[in-house]
Amino acid sequence: MRKDIEQALEKFKVNTFGNKKIIEKVEALLRADEQVLYISPTNVVVTAVNTNKKNKLPGVFVLTDNRILFHYKIAFDESTDTSDLSKIDSINCFGNGLTGGHVEVHTRTKTYDILVSYKKALMNEIKNTFEEAINNYTQNKVxxxxxxxxxxxxxxxxxxxxxxxxxxxxxxxxxxxxxxxxxx
Incomplete structure (x- = not known):
């Protein structure tokens, strides 16, 4: 497993039990020149902006220093969504101890509602990591x-x-x- 993936899993206290194979699959989709900042096997509600159609999908969500990547598999259907950080419009977080924590990533075409830790401090740290990655990406482009x-x-x-x-x-x-x- 890549060192940056191990560090992200450890930093955000992500449980990988039963998900090692899908994380390895996602690792193969990553470019050598990008650094993983956040990764988690989780459930994500993907909402298409133009139709408001929602899909709840199990998979692995990844934030790198260049893009977001969501890889999911349902039965025999396997797919990957990617979006450059420049296409992210906003990041929100919300949650409580009952429903868990959520980080929402809003792009121009989709919204990703990512189920994360219910701990507010960890949820805010994930949100801050996303915001910092977007700012760094924008500054590097300029x-x-x-x-x-x-x-x-x-x-x-x-x-x-x-x-x-x-x-x-x-x-x-x-x-x-x-x-x-x-x-x-």
């Missing part, structure tokens, strides 16, 4: 775009040098510059 803007400007400067050395014509320079400027 800073990543600035780096690519700098790269594009450097490419234009190199093209200008080639033009000044008569390696490129003015026409070729303007054409390539327009292509690069469109990517900004």
């Amino acid at each position: 800073s990543g775009n600035k780096e690519s803007d700098t790269d594009i400007l450097q490419q234009i400067e190199k093209l200008a040098e080639l033009r000044n050395k008569d390696i490129l014509t003015e026409e070729e320079f303007q054409e390539k510059k327009q292509v690069l400027m469109a990517r900004l």
Whole structure:
């Protein structure tokens, strides 16, 4: 089992009894470059936003530093829902000792109501982990775009040098510059 999965299971005190095989299946769906921040075998109520149709599904819900992933199997039907963190609109949590704790993840197309620990402190920690992951993802995307803007400007400067050395014509320079400027 991946180290990040073990750490997430331990951090959130997730019981894996009887669920090792499905966790291994989910592990195979993960990319090597993503880090698991939360994982739990649980029941999830998936609601389609446009139809309000609800499905209660048993499976494994995963939060990574890039996306959410819900893998479920009912009889012979097996499927995986994924969504980039940029597509998450909001996170809510609620619950009590009788019905258990819930974390709701609202995307543009679906709402995932995840059954979690009934302990309020743990439920809030899960919610905070989701919010922190979304914020980090957003900040990394913004800073990543600035780096690519700098790269594009450097490419234009190199093209200008080639033009000044008569390696490129003015026409070729303007054409390539327009292509690069469109990517900004």
